[in-house]
Amino acid sequence: MTPASSHSVLPSGPRIDPRVLMSIRNLELRARVVVEGFWSGIHRSPYHGFSVEFTEYRQYSPGDDPRYVDWRVFARSDRYFIKRFEDETNLRCHLLADQSRSMAYGSIGHTKADYAATLAATLGYFLFLQGDAIGLLTFDERVRDYLPASHRRGHLRRLMVALERPAGGSATDLAAPLQRLVEIIRKRGLVVLISDFLAPVERLEKELIQLTASGHEVIVFHILDPAEVTFQFGEPAQFEDVESGKTLLVEPEAVRAGYLRRFEDHCGAVRSLCERLGSSYSRLVTDQPLDLALFDFLRARMQRGRRVRRAVRSPSRGHP
DSSP states (O other): OOHHHHHTTSOOSOOOOHHHHTTOOOHHHHHHHHHHHHHHHHHTSTTTTTTOOEEEEEEOOTTSOGGGBOHHHHHHHSSOEEEEETTOSOOEEEEEEEOBGGGGOOSSSSOHHHHHHHHHHHHHHHHHHTTOEEEEEEESSSEEEEEEEEOOTTHHHHHHHHHTSOOBSSOOOSHHHHHHHHHHOOSOOEEEEEEOOOSOHHHHHHHHHHHHHTTOEEEEEEEEOHHHHHOOOOSOEEEEOTTTOOEEEEOHHHHHHHHHHHHHHHHHHHHHHHHHTTOEEEEEETTSOHHHHHHHHHHHHHHHHHHHHHHHHSOOTTOO
């Protein structure tokens, strides 16, 4: 999906500037602020309820929202039933968060790593509230931390602690964490990959193909800093590759056009790979409010659900 198409129907309302959000030191609190603000905006808008679609009934359980009790069914059966929705599935989601040194770059007061960790925490917090099992794998050139998917008490706190660790390592290796995930995840589920993808796309392709071939749904968030997108540097300066340590004296005006062309080619290659494999792709710049990312996530889940239902309802030709 393109940022324009995914965000064009986002309900209007006040959004939190990432600079303000990052001033909140506690990561879980940041995530809570994003999620609560997002749902507050949805509930005030014509899109209320957009993220769920009615599928069936289930018996009422203490703590369920009484707004969803079907009183007509109660009148006929003298029993309480509530409408069950698509988002009430037993989802198993693994968050893959890039913590390599390139993620430590930031030109606007916070880094790509700060933004990515807050995004992962937001998605984890949101899914945990839905009753889903959340796992985490953080990586640089190797796997750093792995938490199996769980919904047990205390698991969310452990996930937040792992995400709060600073970016490090010496390089980005997308193949290693994806290969590790393929090896350890046996049940089909959702995989959310969060990275700046500053690595050869070829190293990503093989493992991503294997992951999707195993039946996992993959959602990709491409995290970029505004300076990387525009290259609006003025004066000649010494630029350092944060992963290799190499430095180079650069005249920005002379190299801007070539840089932007190669940069967009690389981003386009990542997007094209995701589209070929049927994975959702969202490009996010770190000055964009994080509720846009949450909206993209929910939209991708809805679109996936519709495709699955259409496939079920439309059997292949030649079958009765």
